[in-house]
Amino acid sequence: DVKVTQSSRYLVKRTGEKVFLECVQDMDHENMFWYRQDPGLGLRLIYFSYDVKMKEKGDIPEGYSVSREKKERFSLILESASTNQTSMYLCASSRGDRDYNEQFFGPGTRLTVL
């Protein structure tokens, strides 16, 4: 059974803290993605990566960075968490060698910044 796992389902952090959200996939996928989801705004793309050590900005990269040192792992980093980063964070992965885009999503991490 293919899987995308995220390090935490729920996380509470304080303003100014550095936050790491980890995502691991076991499908040997080339592509990995980070989205955030907020009520009324839907899913918005933060960053994505097509390969190890590669990254591309999505629609809302401000306040975030990413790291992809290994193919199976894609980390989202909040350098200095702020209350407006309270959200549901979703990681996804997909194969890089197909015409179509079947993305597999993790269960999400609900982050609260106090």
Added chain:
Amino acid sequence: DAKTTQPPSMDCAEGRAANLPCNHSTISGNEYVYWYRQIHSQGPQYIIHGLKNNETNEMASLIITEDRKSSTLTLPHATLRDTAVYYCIVRGSGNTPLVFGKGTRLSVIA
């Protein structure tokens, strides 16, 4: 990328077919139509995709009109577990990320 238009919400009686429409009048020739759904508190789940022809899998059927300007996702026998937000997405080929809109909130009613 072509934009999509979906009704914000729909109801369906349990056991009946759920037909979810999507308009994508600006779709171009090499763009696929994808359907995903998101059950409450879970990540989105891939359902089906198509380019020109109708498609069917164990979850659903996808009918794309001949001019490709609209499509319909059909869940043949809806169950309570099909209650979710359904997203219709149009995207070109390759690795580019999917862009999710607001989707249709389907409520299956007993």
